[in-house]
Amino acid sequence: MDDKGASPECGAACPRHDTRKERTWRHLDTMQFATYLHCNVPRVRCEKHDVKSIRVPWAEKNSRFTLLFEAFAIRVLNAAHSVEEARKLLGLNWHQVDAIKARAVKRGLARRQATKIDCLGIDEKQFRSGHDSVSNLYDLTGGRVLDIVEGRTENDCKQLIEQALTPEQRAQVTAVALDMWQAYANAVSQALPKADIVHDRFHISLHLNDAVDSVRRAENKALNKIGDNRLKGSRYCWLANEENIDKKRAEQFDVLKTSDLKVARAWAIKEMFRGFWDYRYAGWAKRHFDRWYAWAIRSRLTPIKKKAKMIKNHLPNILTYFKHRISNAVAEGLNSKIQTIKANARGYRSFAGFRNSILFYCGGLDMAP
Known part of the structure:
Protein backbone atom coordinates (compact mmCIF):
# COMPACT_ATOMS: atom_id res chain seq x y z
CA MET A 1 0.00 0.00 0.00
CA ASP A 2 1.18 3.53 -0.75
CA ASP A 3 2.88 5.10 2.27
CA LYS A 4 1.09 8.41 1.65
CA GLY A 5 -2.52 9.55 1.54
CA ALA A 6 -4.63 12.72 1.22
CA SER A 7 -5.63 14.60 4.36
CA PRO A 8 -9.45 14.55 4.67
CA GLU A 9 -9.38 18.16 5.90
CA CYS A 10 -7.09 19.98 3.46
CA GLY A 11 -6.29 17.39 0.78
CA ALA A 12 -2.53 17.63 1.29
CA ALA A 13 -0.42 14.52 0.67
CA CYS A 14 0.54 13.19 4.12
CA PRO A 15 2.57 10.22 5.38
CA ARG A 16 0.67 7.19 6.53
CA HIS A 17 0.39 6.91 10.32
CA ASP A 18 -1.38 3.60 10.95
CA THR A 19 -4.53 1.62 10.11
CA ARG A 20 -7.82 1.73 11.98
CA LYS A 21 -9.71 -1.33 13.07
CA GLU A 22 -12.02 -2.80 10.48
CA ARG A 23 -15.08 -0.69 9.68
CA THR A 24 -18.32 -1.82 8.05
CA TRP A 25 -20.73 -0.10 5.67
CA ARG A 26 -24.19 -1.27 4.62
CA HIS A 27 -24.46 -1.50 0.83
CA LEU A 28 -27.34 -2.15 -1.57
CA ASP A 29 -28.80 -5.62 -1.16
CA THR A 30 -27.62 -8.34 -3.54
CA MET A 31 -30.41 -10.68 -4.66
CA GLN A 32 -32.39 -9.75 -1.50
CA PHE A 33 -29.42 -10.51 0.77
CA ALA A 34 -27.99 -7.72 2.94
CA THR A 35 -24.56 -6.71 1.62
CA TYR A 36 -21.79 -5.07 3.64
CA LEU A 37 -18.40 -3.59 2.79
CA HIS A 38 -15.54 -4.18 5.21
CA CYS A 39 -12.29 -2.18 5.18
CA ASN A 40 -9.32 -1.32 7.40
CA VAL A 41 -9.10 2.41 6.72
CA PRO A 42 -5.59 3.95 6.81
CA ARG A 43 -4.86 7.05 8.87
CA VAL A 44 -2.43 9.82 7.87
CA ARG A 45 -0.56 12.40 9.90
CA CYS A 46 -1.30 15.93 8.65
CA GLU A 47 0.95 18.80 9.75
CA LYS A 48 -2.08 21.09 10.17
CA HIS A 49 -4.79 18.68 11.36
CA ASP A 50 -2.92 15.92 13.20
CA VAL A 51 -3.85 12.25 12.70
CA LYS A 52 -6.95 11.68 10.54
CA SER A 53 -8.60 8.77 8.75
CA ILE A 54 -8.53 9.16 4.98
CA ARG A 55 -11.81 9.61 3.12
CA VAL A 56 -13.20 6.49 1.50
CA PRO A 57 -14.73 6.92 -1.98
CA TRP A 58 -17.87 4.91 -1.25
CA ALA A 59 -19.22 6.70 1.86
CA GLU A 60 -19.38 10.04 3.61
CA LYS A 61 -17.62 10.86 6.86
CA ASN A 62 -19.28 9.33 9.96
CA SER A 63 -21.70 7.32 7.82
CA ARG A 64 -22.12 3.55 8.11
CA PHE A 65 -23.87 3.34 4.73
CA THR A 66 -22.47 3.53 1.22
CA LEU A 67 -23.43 6.47 -0.97
CA LEU A 68 -25.48 4.18 -3.21
CA PHE A 69 -27.44 2.85 -0.24
CA GLU A 70 -28.12 6.36 1.07
CA ALA A 71 -29.32 7.50 -2.37
CA PHE A 72 -31.73 4.54 -2.48
CA ALA A 73 -32.90 5.20 1.10
CA ILE A 74 -33.68 8.85 0.28
CA ARG A 75 -35.86 7.76 -2.66
CA VAL A 76 -37.67 5.22 -0.49
CA LEU A 77 -38.27 7.76 2.31
CA ASN A 78 -39.75 10.21 -0.18
CA ALA A 79 -41.95 7.61 -1.84
CA ALA A 80 -43.21 5.74 1.23
CA HIS A 81 -46.47 6.59 2.99
CA SER A 82 -44.65 7.02 6.30
CA VAL A 83 -41.17 6.86 7.80
CA GLU A 84 -42.16 3.68 9.65
CA GLU A 85 -43.02 1.93 6.39
CA ALA A 86 -39.77 3.10 4.77
CA ARG A 87 -37.77 2.04 7.83
CA LYS A 88 -39.16 -1.49 7.74
CA LEU A 89 -38.63 -1.79 4.00
CA LEU A 90 -35.00 -0.69 4.32
CA GLY A 91 -34.36 -2.78 7.42
CA LEU A 92 -33.15 0.21 9.46
CA ASN A 93 -33.86 1.54 12.94
CA TRP A 94 -35.10 5.05 13.71
CA HIS A 95 -31.64 6.38 14.62
CA GLN A 96 -30.22 5.20 11.29
CA VAL A 97 -33.08 6.81 9.36
CA ASP A 98 -32.60 10.09 11.25
CA ALA A 99 -28.87 10.05 10.46
CA ILE A 100 -29.54 9.50 6.74
CA LYS A 101 -32.06 12.35 6.68
CA ALA A 102 -29.68 14.66 8.56
CA ARG A 103 -26.85 14.04 6.07
CA ALA A 104 -29.27 14.44 3.14
CA VAL A 105 -30.48 17.81 4.44
CA LYS A 106 -26.92 18.96 5.08
CA ARG A 107 -26.01 18.14 1.46
CA GLY A 108 -29.15 19.83 0.16
CA LEU A 109 -28.54 23.05 2.08
CA ALA A 110 -24.91 23.14 0.95
CA ARG A 111 -26.06 22.86 -2.69
CA ARG A 112 -28.90 25.37 -2.46
CA GLN A 113 -28.32 28.28 -4.81
CA ALA A 114 -28.73 31.85 -3.57
CA THR A 115 -31.35 32.67 -6.19
CA LYS A 116 -33.59 35.73 -6.07
CA ILE A 117 -36.69 35.33 -3.89
CA ASP A 118 -39.29 38.08 -4.21
CA CYS A 119 -41.93 37.05 -1.67
CA LEU A 120 -41.58 35.28 1.66
CA GLY A 121 -44.01 33.93 4.21
CA ILE A 122 -43.44 33.57 7.95
CA ASP A 123 -45.66 31.43 10.13
CA GLU A 124 -45.50 29.55 13.39
CA LYS A 125 -46.07 25.86 13.97
CA GLN A 126 -46.54 23.98 17.21
CA PHE A 127 -43.59 21.69 17.92
CA ARG A 128 -44.54 19.85 21.09
CA SER A 129 -47.72 19.86 23.15
CA GLY A 130 -48.12 23.01 25.17
CA HIS A 131 -46.60 26.31 24.06
CA ASP A 132 -43.44 25.10 22.30
CA SER A 133 -43.52 26.71 18.86
CA VAL A 134 -41.21 26.98 15.87
CA SER A 135 -41.05 29.73 13.26
CA ASN A 136 -41.02 28.70 9.60
CA LEU A 137 -39.75 30.75 6.65
CA TYR A 138 -41.36 29.99 3.27
CA ASP A 139 -40.53 30.83 -0.32
CA LEU A 140 -44.06 31.64 -1.52
CA THR A 141 -43.15 31.52 -5.21
CA GLY A 142 -41.14 28.32 -5.01
CA GLY A 143 -43.56 26.61 -2.61
CA ARG A 144 -40.86 25.41 -0.22
CA VAL A 145 -39.67 25.78 3.35
CA LEU A 146 -36.41 27.73 3.55
CA ASP A 147 -35.60 27.13 7.22
CA ILE A 148 -36.98 26.71 10.74
CA VAL A 149 -35.93 28.00 14.17
CA GLU A 150 -37.19 27.34 17.67
CA GLY A 151 -39.39 30.01 19.24
CA ARG A 152 -41.42 32.92 17.92
CA THR A 153 -39.73 35.95 19.47
CA GLU A 154 -38.37 38.93 17.55
CA ASN A 155 -34.80 37.63 17.87
CA ASP A 156 -35.87 34.14 16.77
CA CYS A 157 -37.48 35.50 13.62
CA LYS A 158 -34.53 37.75 12.82
CA GLN A 159 -32.16 34.80 13.23
CA LEU A 160 -34.38 32.73 10.93
CA ILE A 161 -34.21 35.29 8.13
CA GLU A 162 -30.47 35.86 8.47
CA GLN A 163 -29.53 32.18 8.51
CA ALA A 164 -31.77 31.27 5.55
CA LEU A 165 -30.94 34.16 3.20
CA THR A 166 -27.72 35.80 2.05
CA PRO A 167 -27.40 39.61 2.34
CA GLU A 168 -27.95 39.85 -1.44
CA GLN A 169 -31.14 37.79 -1.22
CA ARG A 170 -32.45 39.86 1.69
CA ALA A 171 -31.97 43.03 -0.34
CA GLN A 172 -34.09 41.58 -3.17
CA VAL A 173 -37.15 40.59 -1.11
CA THR A 174 -40.11 42.84 -1.93
CA ALA A 175 -42.85 41.52 0.40
CA VAL A 176 -43.37 39.23 3.38
CA ALA A 177 -46.72 37.68 4.32
CA LEU A 178 -47.27 37.10 8.04
CA ASP A 179 -49.89 37.25 10.74
CA MET A 180 -50.35 40.23 13.06
CA TRP A 181 -47.85 39.01 15.65
CA GLN A 182 -45.82 42.17 16.39
CA ALA A 183 -42.57 40.31 17.04
CA TYR A 184 -42.54 39.01 13.46
CA ALA A 185 -43.28 42.47 12.05
CA ASN A 186 -40.45 44.01 14.08
CA ALA A 187 -37.99 41.35 12.92
CA VAL A 188 -38.94 41.81 9.26
CA SER A 189 -38.56 45.60 9.54
CA GLN A 190 -35.03 45.12 10.87
CA ALA A 191 -33.80 42.24 8.71
CA LEU A 192 -35.66 43.18 5.48
CA PRO A 193 -35.99 46.98 5.55
CA LYS A 194 -36.86 47.17 1.81
CA ALA A 195 -39.70 44.63 2.02
CA ASP A 196 -43.37 45.45 2.55
CA ILE A 197 -45.21 43.62 5.33
CA VAL A 198 -48.46 42.03 4.15
CA HIS A 199 -50.68 40.79 6.96
CA ASP A 200 -52.09 37.47 5.85
CA ARG A 325 -51.48 40.09 -3.79
CA ILE A 326 -49.74 37.48 -1.64
CA SER A 327 -50.92 35.40 1.29
CA ASN A 328 -49.71 32.47 3.33
CA ALA A 329 -51.90 30.02 1.40
CA VAL A 330 -48.71 28.20 0.31
CA ALA A 331 -47.59 28.09 3.94
CA GLU A 332 -50.94 26.65 5.03
CA GLY A 333 -50.59 23.89 2.45
CA LEU A 334 -47.07 23.09 3.63
CA ASN A 335 -48.27 23.21 7.25
CA SER A 336 -50.74 20.44 6.45
CA LYS A 337 -47.86 18.38 5.08
CA ILE A 338 -45.79 19.15 8.19
CA GLN A 339 -48.68 18.01 10.38
CA THR A 340 -48.75 14.71 8.49
CA ILE A 341 -44.98 14.34 8.97
CA LYS A 342 -45.44 14.88 12.72
CA ALA A 343 -48.28 12.37 12.92
CA ASN A 344 -46.38 9.69 10.98
CA ALA A 345 -43.35 10.11 13.23
CA ARG A 346 -45.48 10.04 16.42
CA GLY A 347 -43.90 13.38 17.35
CA TYR A 348 -40.27 14.45 17.77
CA ARG A 349 -38.09 14.52 20.85
CA SER A 350 -35.56 17.01 19.50
CA PHE A 351 -35.93 20.18 17.46
CA ALA A 352 -33.02 19.09 15.23
CA GLY A 353 -34.92 15.98 14.16
CA PHE A 354 -38.09 17.99 13.53
CA ARG A 355 -36.16 20.57 11.44
CA ASN A 356 -34.43 17.87 9.38
CA SER A 357 -37.72 16.14 8.63
CA ILE A 358 -39.40 19.38 7.49
CA LEU A 359 -36.50 20.34 5.24
CA PHE A 360 -36.21 16.75 3.95
CA TYR A 361 -39.83 16.64 2.79
CA CYS A 362 -40.69 20.32 2.24
CA GLY A 363 -37.38 22.06 1.50
CA GLY A 364 -37.17 21.35 -2.22
CA LEU A 365 -33.55 20.27 -1.73
CA ASP A 366 -31.19 18.28 -3.98
CA MET A 367 -30.14 15.69 -1.39
CA ALA A 368 -28.76 12.75 -3.38
CA PRO A 369 -25.16 11.74 -2.55
Whole structure:
Protein backbone atom coordinates (compact mmCIF):
# COMPACT_ATOMS: atom_id res chain seq x y z
CA MET A 1 0.00 0.00 0.00
CA ASP A 2 1.18 3.53 -0.75
CA ASP A 3 2.88 5.10 2.27
CA LYS A 4 1.09 8.41 1.65
CA GLY A 5 -2.52 9.55 1.54
CA ALA A 6 -4.63 12.72 1.22
CA SER A 7 -5.63 14.60 4.36
CA PRO A 8 -9.45 14.55 4.67
CA GLU A 9 -9.38 18.16 5.90
CA CYS A 10 -7.09 19.98 3.46
CA GLY A 11 -6.29 17.39 0.78
CA ALA A 12 -2.53 17.63 1.29
CA ALA A 13 -0.42 14.52 0.67
CA CYS A 14 0.54 13.19 4.12
CA PRO A 15 2.57 10.22 5.38
CA ARG A 16 0.67 7.19 6.53
CA HIS A 17 0.39 6.91 10.32
CA ASP A 18 -1.38 3.60 10.95
CA THR A 19 -4.53 1.62 10.11
CA ARG A 20 -7.82 1.73 11.98
CA LYS A 21 -9.71 -1.33 13.07
CA GLU A 22 -12.02 -2.80 10.48
CA ARG A 23 -15.08 -0.69 9.68
CA THR A 24 -18.32 -1.82 8.05
CA TRP A 25 -20.73 -0.10 5.67
CA ARG A 26 -24.19 -1.27 4.62
CA HIS A 27 -24.46 -1.50 0.83
CA LEU A 28 -27.34 -2.15 -1.57
CA ASP A 29 -28.80 -5.62 -1.16
CA THR A 30 -27.62 -8.34 -3.54
CA MET A 31 -30.41 -10.68 -4.66
CA GLN A 32 -32.39 -9.75 -1.50
CA PHE A 33 -29.42 -10.51 0.77
CA ALA A 34 -27.99 -7.72 2.94
CA THR A 35 -24.56 -6.71 1.62
CA TYR A 36 -21.79 -5.07 3.64
CA LEU A 37 -18.40 -3.59 2.79
CA HIS A 38 -15.54 -4.18 5.21
CA CYS A 39 -12.29 -2.18 5.18
CA ASN A 40 -9.32 -1.32 7.40
CA VAL A 41 -9.10 2.41 6.72
CA PRO A 42 -5.59 3.95 6.81
CA ARG A 43 -4.86 7.05 8.87
CA VAL A 44 -2.43 9.82 7.87
CA ARG A 45 -0.56 12.40 9.90
CA CYS A 46 -1.30 15.93 8.65
CA GLU A 47 0.95 18.80 9.75
CA LYS A 48 -2.08 21.09 10.17
CA HIS A 49 -4.79 18.68 11.36
CA ASP A 50 -2.92 15.92 13.20
CA VAL A 51 -3.85 12.25 12.70
CA LYS A 52 -6.95 11.68 10.54
CA SER A 53 -8.60 8.77 8.75
CA ILE A 54 -8.53 9.16 4.98
CA ARG A 55 -11.81 9.61 3.12
CA VAL A 56 -13.20 6.49 1.50
CA PRO A 57 -14.73 6.92 -1.98
CA TRP A 58 -17.87 4.91 -1.25
CA ALA A 59 -19.22 6.70 1.86
CA GLU A 60 -19.38 10.04 3.61
CA LYS A 61 -17.62 10.86 6.86
CA ASN A 62 -19.28 9.33 9.96
CA SER A 63 -21.70 7.32 7.82
CA ARG A 64 -22.12 3.55 8.11
CA PHE A 65 -23.87 3.34 4.73
CA THR A 66 -22.47 3.53 1.22
CA LEU A 67 -23.43 6.47 -0.97
CA LEU A 68 -25.48 4.18 -3.21
CA PHE A 69 -27.44 2.85 -0.24
CA GLU A 70 -28.12 6.36 1.07
CA ALA A 71 -29.32 7.50 -2.37
CA PHE A 72 -31.73 4.54 -2.48
CA ALA A 73 -32.90 5.20 1.10
CA ILE A 74 -33.68 8.85 0.28
CA ARG A 75 -35.86 7.76 -2.66
CA VAL A 76 -37.67 5.22 -0.49
CA LEU A 77 -38.27 7.76 2.31
CA ASN A 78 -39.75 10.21 -0.18
CA ALA A 79 -41.95 7.61 -1.84
CA ALA A 80 -43.21 5.74 1.23
CA HIS A 81 -46.47 6.59 2.99
CA SER A 82 -44.65 7.02 6.30
CA VAL A 83 -41.17 6.86 7.80
CA GLU A 84 -42.16 3.68 9.65
CA GLU A 85 -43.02 1.93 6.39
CA ALA A 86 -39.77 3.10 4.77
CA ARG A 87 -37.77 2.04 7.83
CA LYS A 88 -39.16 -1.49 7.74
CA LEU A 89 -38.63 -1.79 4.00
CA LEU A 90 -35.00 -0.69 4.32
CA GLY A 91 -34.36 -2.78 7.42
CA LEU A 92 -33.15 0.21 9.46
CA ASN A 93 -33.86 1.54 12.94
CA TRP A 94 -35.10 5.05 13.71
CA HIS A 95 -31.64 6.38 14.62
CA GLN A 96 -30.22 5.20 11.29
CA VAL A 97 -33.08 6.81 9.36
CA ASP A 98 -32.60 10.09 11.25
CA ALA A 99 -28.87 10.05 10.46
CA ILE A 100 -29.54 9.50 6.74
CA LYS A 101 -32.06 12.35 6.68
CA ALA A 102 -29.68 14.66 8.56
CA ARG A 103 -26.85 14.04 6.07
CA ALA A 104 -29.27 14.44 3.14
CA VAL A 105 -30.48 17.81 4.44
CA LYS A 106 -26.92 18.96 5.08
CA ARG A 107 -26.01 18.14 1.46
CA GLY A 108 -29.15 19.83 0.16
CA LEU A 109 -28.54 23.05 2.08
CA ALA A 110 -24.91 23.14 0.95
CA ARG A 111 -26.06 22.86 -2.69
CA ARG A 112 -28.90 25.37 -2.46
CA GLN A 113 -28.32 28.28 -4.81
CA ALA A 114 -28.73 31.85 -3.57
CA THR A 115 -31.35 32.67 -6.19
CA LYS A 116 -33.59 35.73 -6.07
CA ILE A 117 -36.69 35.33 -3.89
CA ASP A 118 -39.29 38.08 -4.21
CA CYS A 119 -41.93 37.05 -1.67
CA LEU A 120 -41.58 35.28 1.66
CA GLY A 121 -44.01 33.93 4.21
CA ILE A 122 -43.44 33.57 7.95
CA ASP A 123 -45.66 31.43 10.13
CA GLU A 124 -45.50 29.55 13.39
CA LYS A 125 -46.07 25.86 13.97
CA GLN A 126 -46.54 23.98 17.21
CA PHE A 127 -43.59 21.69 17.92
CA ARG A 128 -44.54 19.85 21.09
CA SER A 129 -47.72 19.86 23.15
CA GLY A 130 -48.12 23.01 25.17
CA HIS A 131 -46.60 26.31 24.06
CA ASP A 132 -43.44 25.10 22.30
CA SER A 133 -43.52 26.71 18.86
CA VAL A 134 -41.21 26.98 15.87
CA SER A 135 -41.05 29.73 13.26
CA ASN A 136 -41.02 28.70 9.60
CA LEU A 137 -39.75 30.75 6.65
CA TYR A 138 -41.36 29.99 3.27
CA ASP A 139 -40.53 30.83 -0.32
CA LEU A 140 -44.06 31.64 -1.52
CA THR A 141 -43.15 31.52 -5.21
CA GLY A 142 -41.14 28.32 -5.01
CA GLY A 143 -43.56 26.61 -2.61
CA ARG A 144 -40.86 25.41 -0.22
CA VAL A 145 -39.67 25.78 3.35
CA LEU A 146 -36.41 27.73 3.55
CA ASP A 147 -35.60 27.13 7.22
CA ILE A 148 -36.98 26.71 10.74
CA VAL A 149 -35.93 28.00 14.17
CA GLU A 150 -37.19 27.34 17.67
CA GLY A 151 -39.39 30.01 19.24
CA ARG A 152 -41.42 32.92 17.92
CA THR A 153 -39.73 35.95 19.47
CA GLU A 154 -38.37 38.93 17.55
CA ASN A 155 -34.80 37.63 17.87
CA ASP A 156 -35.87 34.14 16.77
CA CYS A 157 -37.48 35.50 13.62
CA LYS A 158 -34.53 37.75 12.82
CA GLN A 159 -32.16 34.80 13.23
CA LEU A 160 -34.38 32.73 10.93
CA ILE A 161 -34.21 35.29 8.13
CA GLU A 162 -30.47 35.86 8.47
CA GLN A 163 -29.53 32.18 8.51
CA ALA A 164 -31.77 31.27 5.55
CA LEU A 165 -30.94 34.16 3.20
CA THR A 166 -27.72 35.80 2.05
CA PRO A 167 -27.40 39.61 2.34
CA GLU A 168 -27.95 39.85 -1.44
CA GLN A 169 -31.14 37.79 -1.22
CA ARG A 170 -32.45 39.86 1.69
CA ALA A 171 -31.97 43.03 -0.34
CA GLN A 172 -34.09 41.58 -3.17
CA VAL A 173 -37.15 40.59 -1.11
CA THR A 174 -40.11 42.84 -1.93
CA ALA A 175 -42.85 41.52 0.40
CA VAL A 176 -43.37 39.23 3.38
CA ALA A 177 -46.72 37.68 4.32
CA LEU A 178 -47.27 37.10 8.04
CA ASP A 179 -49.89 37.25 10.74
CA MET A 180 -50.35 40.23 13.06
CA TRP A 181 -47.85 39.01 15.65
CA GLN A 182 -45.82 42.17 16.39
CA ALA A 183 -42.57 40.31 17.04
CA TYR A 184 -42.54 39.01 13.46
CA ALA A 185 -43.28 42.47 12.05
CA ASN A 186 -40.45 44.01 14.08
CA ALA A 187 -37.99 41.35 12.92
CA VAL A 188 -38.94 41.81 9.26
CA SER A 189 -38.56 45.60 9.54
CA GLN A 190 -35.03 45.12 10.87
CA ALA A 191 -33.80 42.24 8.71
CA LEU A 192 -35.66 43.18 5.48
CA PRO A 193 -35.99 46.98 5.55
CA LYS A 194 -36.86 47.17 1.81
CA ALA A 195 -39.70 44.63 2.02
CA ASP A 196 -43.37 45.45 2.55
CA ILE A 197 -45.21 43.62 5.33
CA VAL A 198 -48.46 42.03 4.15
CA HIS A 199 -50.68 40.79 6.96
CA ASP A 200 -52.09 37.47 5.85
CA ARG A 201 -55.76 37.51 4.85
CA PHE A 202 -56.36 33.97 6.14
CA HIS A 203 -55.21 34.88 9.65
CA ILE A 204 -57.53 37.89 9.60
CA SER A 205 -60.40 35.58 8.63
CA LEU A 206 -59.50 33.32 11.53
CA HIS A 207 -59.66 36.29 13.92
CA LEU A 208 -63.13 37.24 12.67
CA ASN A 209 -64.29 33.63 12.90
CA ASP A 210 -63.07 33.52 16.50
CA ALA A 211 -65.14 36.64 17.24
CA VAL A 212 -68.28 35.13 15.67
CA ASP A 213 -67.77 31.89 17.58
CA SER A 214 -67.37 33.79 20.86
CA VAL A 215 -70.69 35.53 20.26
CA ARG A 216 -72.33 32.19 19.37
CA ARG A 217 -71.07 30.41 22.48
CA ALA A 218 -72.23 33.16 24.82
CA GLU A 219 -75.63 33.42 23.15
CA ASN A 220 -76.13 29.65 23.00
CA LYS A 221 -75.42 29.42 26.73
CA ALA A 222 -78.00 32.12 27.46
CA LEU A 223 -80.62 30.53 25.18
CA ASN A 224 -80.13 27.07 26.68
CA LYS A 225 -81.09 28.44 30.10
CA ILE A 226 -84.55 29.34 28.79
CA GLY A 227 -84.95 26.12 26.81
CA ASP A 228 -84.16 27.57 23.37
CA ASN A 229 -81.99 25.16 21.36
CA ARG A 230 -81.92 26.99 18.04
CA LEU A 231 -78.13 27.28 17.98
CA LYS A 232 -77.42 23.67 18.90
CA GLY A 233 -75.15 22.05 16.29
CA SER A 234 -74.90 25.22 14.17
CA ARG A 235 -71.23 26.08 14.78
CA TYR A 236 -70.01 24.92 11.37
CA CYS A 237 -72.55 27.08 9.52
CA TRP A 238 -71.41 30.30 11.18
CA LEU A 239 -67.71 29.63 10.48
CA ALA A 240 -67.79 28.10 6.99
CA ASN A 241 -68.11 30.12 3.80
CA GLU A 242 -71.80 30.19 2.94
CA GLU A 243 -71.25 28.63 -0.49
CA ASN A 244 -69.65 25.59 1.16
CA ILE A 245 -72.65 24.72 3.37
CA ASP A 246 -74.50 21.60 2.23
CA LYS A 247 -78.19 21.72 1.29
CA LYS A 248 -79.34 19.93 4.43
CA ARG A 249 -77.84 22.58 6.68
CA ALA A 250 -78.48 25.49 4.32
CA GLU A 251 -82.25 25.48 4.88
CA GLN A 252 -81.85 25.63 8.66
CA PHE A 253 -79.12 28.26 8.34
CA ASP A 254 -81.26 30.50 6.10
CA VAL A 255 -83.67 30.86 9.01
CA LEU A 256 -80.94 31.48 11.59
CA LYS A 257 -78.93 34.05 9.63
CA THR A 258 -82.03 36.24 9.02
CA SER A 259 -83.16 36.09 12.66
CA ASP A 260 -82.64 38.69 15.35
CA LEU A 261 -79.92 36.62 17.04
CA LYS A 262 -76.71 38.37 18.03
CA VAL A 263 -74.64 35.75 16.25
CA ALA A 264 -76.57 36.46 13.04
CA ARG A 265 -75.46 40.08 13.26
CA ALA A 266 -71.87 39.04 14.04
CA TRP A 267 -71.91 36.67 11.06
CA ALA A 268 -73.21 39.40 8.73
CA ILE A 269 -70.39 41.71 9.83
CA LYS A 270 -67.85 38.95 9.18
CA GLU A 271 -69.34 38.29 5.73
CA MET A 272 -69.23 41.97 4.82
CA PHE A 273 -65.49 42.03 5.47
CA ARG A 274 -64.95 39.24 2.90
CA GLY A 275 -65.75 41.78 0.18
CA PHE A 276 -62.70 43.81 1.27
CA TRP A 277 -60.37 41.45 -0.62
CA ASP A 278 -62.24 41.70 -3.92
CA TYR A 279 -61.19 45.26 -4.78
CA ARG A 280 -58.44 45.96 -7.29
CA TYR A 281 -57.10 49.07 -5.60
CA ALA A 282 -56.21 49.91 -2.01
CA GLY A 283 -58.20 53.17 -2.09
CA TRP A 284 -61.50 51.43 -2.80
CA ALA A 285 -60.70 48.74 -0.25
CA LYS A 286 -60.04 51.47 2.34
CA ARG A 287 -63.50 52.96 1.69
CA HIS A 288 -65.05 49.52 2.12
CA PHE A 289 -63.15 49.07 5.37
CA ASP A 290 -64.35 52.42 6.73
CA ARG A 291 -67.98 51.43 6.16
CA TRP A 292 -67.39 48.01 7.66
CA TYR A 293 -65.59 49.43 10.70
CA ALA A 294 -68.38 51.91 11.40
CA TRP A 295 -70.88 49.03 11.53
CA ALA A 296 -68.61 46.71 13.55
CA ILE A 297 -67.74 49.32 16.18
CA ARG A 298 -71.45 50.18 16.71
CA SER A 299 -72.55 46.54 16.83
CA ARG A 300 -72.56 46.31 20.65
CA LEU A 301 -70.83 42.93 20.24
CA THR A 302 -67.67 43.02 22.33
CA PRO A 303 -65.71 40.27 20.48
CA ILE A 304 -66.46 41.91 17.12
CA LYS A 305 -65.48 45.38 18.38
CA LYS A 306 -62.22 44.01 19.79
CA LYS A 307 -61.22 42.39 16.50
CA ALA A 308 -62.30 45.45 14.50
CA LYS A 309 -59.98 47.68 16.55
CA MET A 310 -57.13 45.20 16.13
CA ILE A 311 -57.59 45.14 12.35
CA LYS A 312 -57.74 48.93 12.18
CA ASN A 313 -54.46 49.20 14.10
CA HIS A 314 -52.79 47.02 11.46
CA LEU A 315 -54.61 48.45 8.45
CA PRO A 316 -51.55 49.98 6.66
CA ASN A 317 -49.91 46.54 6.45
CA ILE A 318 -53.20 44.95 5.41
CA LEU A 319 -53.69 47.37 2.51
CA THR A 320 -50.27 46.33 1.11
CA TYR A 321 -52.08 43.18 -0.05
CA PHE A 322 -53.42 45.16 -3.01
CA LYS A 323 -49.86 45.95 -4.10
CA HIS A 324 -48.43 42.43 -3.88
CA ARG A 325 -51.48 40.09 -3.79
CA ILE A 326 -49.74 37.48 -1.64
CA SER A 327 -50.92 35.40 1.29
CA ASN A 328 -49.71 32.47 3.33
CA ALA A 329 -51.90 30.02 1.40
CA VAL A 330 -48.71 28.20 0.31
CA ALA A 331 -47.59 28.09 3.94
CA GLU A 332 -50.94 26.65 5.03
CA GLY A 333 -50.59 23.89 2.45
CA LEU A 334 -47.07 23.09 3.63
CA ASN A 335 -48.27 23.21 7.25
CA SER A 336 -50.74 20.44 6.45
CA LYS A 337 -47.86 18.38 5.08
CA ILE A 338 -45.79 19.15 8.19
CA GLN A 339 -48.68 18.01 10.38
CA THR A 340 -48.75 14.71 8.49
CA ILE A 341 -44.98 14.34 8.97
CA LYS A 342 -45.44 14.88 12.72
CA ALA A 343 -48.28 12.37 12.92
CA ASN A 344 -46.38 9.69 10.98
CA ALA A 345 -43.35 10.11 13.23
CA ARG A 346 -45.48 10.04 16.42
CA GLY A 347 -43.90 13.38 17.35
CA TYR A 348 -40.27 14.45 17.77
CA ARG A 349 -38.09 14.52 20.85
CA SER A 350 -35.56 17.01 19.50
CA PHE A 351 -35.93 20.18 17.46
CA ALA A 352 -33.02 19.09 15.23
CA GLY A 353 -34.92 15.98 14.16
CA PHE A 354 -38.09 17.99 13.53
CA ARG A 355 -36.16 20.57 11.44
CA ASN A 356 -34.43 17.87 9.38
CA SER A 357 -37.72 16.14 8.63
CA ILE A 358 -39.40 19.38 7.49
CA LEU A 359 -36.50 20.34 5.24
CA PHE A 360 -36.21 16.75 3.95
CA TYR A 361 -39.83 16.64 2.79
CA CYS A 362 -40.69 20.32 2.24
CA GLY A 363 -37.38 22.06 1.50
CA GLY A 364 -37.17 21.35 -2.22
CA LEU A 365 -33.55 20.27 -1.73
CA ASP A 366 -31.19 18.28 -3.98
CA MET A 367 -30.14 15.69 -1.39
CA ALA A 368 -28.76 12.75 -3.38
CA PRO A 369 -25.16 11.74 -2.55
